Amino acid sequence: MHFYQIIAEIIFWLLVLITIGGGFLAIGARMLIHSLMGLSITFLGVAGLYIYLGSFFISLLQVLIYGGAICIVLVFGIMVGYTPRQIVETRIRGENLLLAVPTCGLAVALLYFAIRRTGWVPAAQRLADYSIERVGHTLLYDFCLGFELISLLLLVGMIGAIIVVNSQEEESGGQ
Amino acid sequence: MDILSNIPPHLFRMIIAVAVVLGFVFANATVMGYLERKLAGRFQRRLGPMEVGWHGILQMPVDGIKLIAKQLIVPDNVAGILFYVAPLIAMSPVALPFLVIPFAPGLQVIDLDVGAIFVLTMISFNTVAVFLAGWSSNNNYAMIGAMRAVAQNIAYEIPILLSVLAIGLMTNTFSMKGIIEAQKSIWFIIVQPAAFIMMFICSIAETNRAPFDLPEAESELTAGFHTEYSGIAFSLFMIAEYTYMFVNCCLVATLFLGGWKGIPLPFGDYSSCIWFFAKVYFLMFVIVWCRWTFPRVRFDQLMNFAWKYLIPFSLVNLLITAILVKLL
Incomplete structure (x- = not known):
């Protein structure tokens, strides 16, 4: 095998290891913060895998938005929402199993059907380009409805956050 | 063999x-x-x-x-491996932006079509390191410093991205080389003065330097997030800070000051490189100048400045740029 191919294989399996290992750390860690670190490691691994799929732009956005912003916002949520002692002592393992198992099952099932239905072409044989123009065109022309629905989802999320905060303030006497 | x-x-x-x-x-x-x-x-x-x-x-x-x-002094009850990893995380992404920075026409490793975003991505990684350092130190001052750093970096990353986006609308590319080529006739500091000022302020805030050095405000928090670090771990944070400063200044010089372009100097191919470094180190001089001239702002002032002024202004700037680009 050629030297480059060996290096590429090694890096690929390292990235897979990072992704899966981060996932295990995220669900298995004792502390909430360690789970978060596991999550961010997973995001980085996925970003590396995007490079293997040929899209540097998506990979950068994965690092910038998920690895950077989302994780930092989660950190913020944890730090604002809990006292330091609570952060250390909170055990999230085994809670909400009733909700978690069906959700995960549904997600796995959906992914399985999506994977089965897709006609896979190896990345090396595809000749499409993944520049910013192509990504923008795909998002705003071909999949416009999905794109807009996601922004609607974000709007609902923001309104929900406002409602949750407001109702909590009323309960605690409108501080 | x-x-x-x-x-x-x-x-x-x-x-x-x-x-x-x-x-x-x-x-x-x-x-x-x-x-x-x-x-x-x-x-x-x-x-x-x-x-x-x-x-x-x-x-x-x-x-x-x-x-x-010097000896590395580790306090009791630090959060194990995270305490040691934090300075490494601060240090490790600093070398990557050098891949896309165009020092001279022939002196650029790769000309990515998303070069400017790549640099911003790597800069944003510093937040994770600062947060980890503060959190794992088991020290109230470090924790407060880390929380401030996180809040500050979230707030100031948005106007930076919006300013870069305004440039992207004008040049139709994020490639560092392409942006410099687009400034052949006129530097973007003249076309986009508001974006330049906002970007420069935000890059000072992103590198956690005075007057925005709340995360390490020495009069309130001893040394903020790196209170518990000594010896080489502390110096890794300092080296990372200076390198992020350099990278930020490179980005500002590339986006707004025409990169390597300047009056021809009698040094042949070296003159463009000299121009680039002159611009970058001038910007760094200005940052140092600001640090020792302006007093430190209060934290609520800092956050208000970002959310109430910089973000709306950069949005309006982006909107005006988009309209003008479409019309002209």
Whole structure:
């Protein structure tokens, strides 16, 4: 095998290891913060895998938005929402199993059907380009409805956050 | 022998490039450390370091040797591995932006079509390191410093991205080389003065330097997030800070000051490189100047400034740019 191919294989399996290992750390860690670190490691691994799929732009956005912003916002949520002692002592393992198992099952099932239905072409044989123009065109022309629905989802999320905060303030006497 | 001849020359080139970049990172930190102390002295009508070598020029290497030789003091109950990993996370992404920075027409490793975003991505990674350092130190001051750093970096990343986006709308590319080529006739500082000012303010805030150095405000938080770090771990944070400063200034110089372009100098191919470094180090001088001239702002002022002024203004700026680009 050629030297480059060996290096590429090694890096690929390292990235897979990072992704899966981060996932295990995220669900298995004792502390909430360690789970978060596991999550961010997973995001980085996925970003590396995007490079293997040929899209540097998506990979950068994965690092910038998920690895950077989302994780930092989660950190913020944890730090604002809990006292330091609570952060250390909170055990999230085994809670909400009733909700978690069906959700995960549904997600796995959906992914399985999506994977089965897709006609896979190896990345090396595809000749499409993944520049910013192509990504923008795909998002705003071909999949416009999905794109807009996601922004609607974000709007609902923001309104929900406002409602949750407001109702909590009323309960605690409108501080 | 067979394996050795199979190794492609690119690999050696890569190793040499990594060594050169790391050498530059350390040299930049040394020079900037010396300049900062000397300039701070001058701004405060002192002489600055004078004892070691001619006008104290050997002060930083001597300090560096001291910091490397010092014992690493680890307090009780730090959060294990995260405490040791934090300075490494601060240090490791600093070399990557050098891949896309165009020092001269022929002196750029790769010309990515998303170069500017790549640099911003790597800069944003510093937040994670700062947060981890503060959280794992088991120290209230460090924790408060980390929380401030996180809030500040979230707030100030948005106007930076919006300013870069305004430039992207005008040039139709994020490639660093393409942006410099687009400034052939006129620098973007003249076309986009608002974006330049906002981007420069935000890059000072992103590198956690005064007047925005709330995460390490020494009069309130001893040293903020790196209170518990000593010796080489502390110096890794400092080196990372100076390198992020350099990278930020490179980005601003590329986006707004025409990169390597300037009045032709009699040095042949070297003149463009000299222009680039002159611009970058001038911007760094301005940052040091700001640090020793302006008082530190209060934290609520800092957040208000970002959310109430910078973000709306940069959105309006983006909107006006989009309309003008469409019309013209």
